[in-house]
Amino acid sequence: MGFFKRIRAGLKKTGDVLNTDIRDLFKSEGRLIDEEFLEEVRGILFRTDMGYDSTEALVDEIGKKLRGRVVQLEEVVEVLKAKLKELMQQPEAPVEFAQSGPTVVMVCGVNGAGKTTSIAKLASQFKGEGRRVLLGAGDTFRAAAVEQLTVWADRLGVGIITAPPKTHPATVGYQTVERALAEGADVAIVDTAGRLQTQSDLMAELTKIRGALNKALPGAPHEVLLVLDATTGQNGISQATKFAEAAGCTGIVLAKLDGTAKGGVVVSIRQQLGLPVKYVGLGEGHDDLAPFKPDEFVDALFADVLKAPA
Structure with a gap:
């Protein structure tokens, strides 16, 4: 099983929080991105333990990109994912092996x-x-x-x-x-x-x-x-x-x-x-x-x- 499938299974409990709570913010006609919406998203992210700084960066990004618009769930998720990937960047190699010896x-x-x-x-x-x-x-x-x-x-x-x-x-x-x-x-x-x-x-x-x-x-x-x-x-x-x-x-x-x-x-x-x-x-x-x-x-x-x- 590849990393994506394994991490998806491992993140099931965290994903369930996001899945249920973020979906509940939307109706079929979409949702206006206003202060009330941003505050609700803030609460959801806190519940997954992302911490204050990370949560604020994500909420600010949604506000910057989508405030004042009526959008669908997919648009909010894409903004969240893009910002999270930016925040999470790190070197690829998990271990730096010595050039010689143990x-x-x-x-x-x-x-x-x-x-x-x-x-x-x-x-x-x-x-x-x-x-x-x-x-x-x-x-x-x-x-x-x-x-x-x-x-x-x-x-x-x-x-x-x-x-x-x-x-x-x-x-x-x-x-x-x-x-x-x-x-x-x-x-x-x-x-x-x-x-x-x-x-x-x-x-x-x-x-x-x-x-x-x-x-x-x-x-x-x-x-x-x-x-x-x-x-x-x-x-x-x-x-x-x-x-x-x-x-x-x-x-x-x-x-x-x-x-x-x-x-x-x-x-x-x-x-x-x-x-x-x-x-x-x-x-x-x-x-x-x-x-x-x-x-x-x-x-x-x-x-x-x-x-x-x-």
């Missing part, structure tokens, strides 16, 4: 965001591309996390570096990169313990892990991916801001997008953080992770809005 990917996020599963999905994808993958179980303070990642490594047939409980995660990161260099691995993915963005000591630890990776291989980590739970909506933005500062995040993995009606948070992340959304999680399986394609995301978001009602 590409080191550090992964961070809050507890319960879907970090371990996302790492497994990344490993599966990289292996499917023919790359040799090594995992580093850096969440040494939670035995269950190491066990879970080890199970995934065995299932996927990739290597893993573990350490005794409470070993400093920077040590695990260093050892993982060291082993990746020795064994000629193409990608080393280093897990970190889940933490709240308010825990300043644990956030500072992320900086130390980055330092250890760079010591083992100058230029590493090449990517620092922040896993966000899409179901948290706007709360994910505050998480991302703090993590971006502490860990130098280069992109977002948006997990559990299929389980929320707040899929508009993708737009808010792009606008408020400027970080690219590199991957989106669309299910529980190890292959349910897709490189993010902004234009197809927008098309899928509104696909059912333009379908004739049954």
